[in-house]
Amino acid sequence: MAHLLIVDDDHAFRDTLAETLQGLGHETVAVASGAEGVETASRERFDAVFLDHRMPGMDGLQTLAALQARLARLPPVIVLTAFSSAGNTIEAMRLGAFDHLAKPISRDAVREVLERALQQSTAVSPSGAADGDDDGDLIGPSHAMREVHKRIGLAAANSMPVLVLGETGTGKEMVARALHRHSARADRPFVAVNCSAIPKELLESELFGHVRGAFTGATGERPGCFRAADGGVLLLDEIGDMALDVQAKILRTLQEGEVTPLGSHRTVKVDVRVIAATHRDLSAAVREGHFREDLLYRLDVLSIRMPPLRERLADIIPLAEHFLRRAAAPDGGEPPKALSADAAQRLLSHAWPGNVRELRNVMERCHALVRHRVIGGADLAIALGAAPRDEAADAPPADWLDGELPAAVEKLERLMLARALAQAQGNRAEAARRLGIHRQLLYRKLTQYGLD
Structure with missing residues (x-):
């Protein structure tokens, strides 16, 4: 049985995580702020810490730095965030976090990370300070990119x-x-x-x-x-x-x-x-x-x-939108162009032999050449150097654009899941890796959409 500290300002999540850890046979102490976490860890010895990233007052990274300064031996610290980015993952790992995970986190994921953490006897020590977050080209929620962020954080120390x-x-x-x-x-x-x-x-x-x-x-x-x-x-x-x-x-x-x-x-x-x-x-x-x-x-x-961009399907749209925002920035506050559903579909189906560099160039070309606010599928085909396809034959069903956004998102999710499974020849682990999601989430989605 391990003695564990939970630091999170979200009352519901804190209680749920404590219940999960107790169900796994561990003893927990839960507090609602970074300051309380530092004070509690100074009084008691813990085997591991679950630390929320975004909290009022002292945030997760400030709390982690304070724990490093206050404790003679830092236990493994698992940072949790609902708003992951390259910068906060890199900084967390550089400051000595054992791992950096995105919420929501499943029971199996909690068990797996805790087993690894408890096997660790010492944590990585931090060194120096970093400047502002300028890791835009490293953004991406995919599992592959989060592993890159963690490696950067560990190597930076x-x-x-x-x-x-x-x-x-x-x-x-x-x-x-x-x-x-x-x-x-x-x-x-x-x-x-x-x-x-x-x-x-x-x-x-x-x-x-x-x-x-x-x-x-x-x-x-x-x-x-x-x-x-x-x-x-x-x-x-x-x-x-x-x-x-x-x-x-x-x-x-x-x-x-x-x-x-x-x-x-x-x-x-x-x-x-x-x-x-x-x-x-x-x-x-x-x-x-x-x-x-x-x-x-x-x-x-x-x-x-x-990893090449074709292995990071979950990162393509966030990267494309990032490059559109960056292209619009020098134009005196002009809002960035948006991607239509068809344009997004074409981005996901392109092979990207030139990887992120090619994607950046295509988005800059769209910003310069497309005169209307929303980039359509035909615009993207021209920017990619391909002949525009027959929109009537190749566009998604007309009813995709009718109704509310959640329904359209569900249809796109179903399409991406089916495509990833086909590319992976039915291998679910490979399909999850291509989509940049955990296998447990893939299984739930397959059941939800009747694809299992």
């Missing part, structure tokens, strides 16, 4: 190298910037280098710098990106395209914490956190002799995989 993997256009640089923004190095430089865009003969100089006369045209001294990023973060984007001899120098810099500018025999100490990103399979590149195995081991201390 230290300075070890990070390897970010993912297809072109998935947002690997956004991950690197979020790691920097939420780390203790947030007030220090962030420098990004695209290794595939710089010729091999210039990349070494770009990274390590050179002294005057090091080569023809070197009329002055150049510090290089490692020295420019000293104290901060250096992103080596598309590191899989880097030449082997430059890889050897990168490895030495990571091992020794120093660089040698071209044309010089004098080493210069640097304190840089390296984040490497690539769309390539580095293990395959090692086997083919195109990438150093020792460098891969050195970089792959922490890895974060950015």
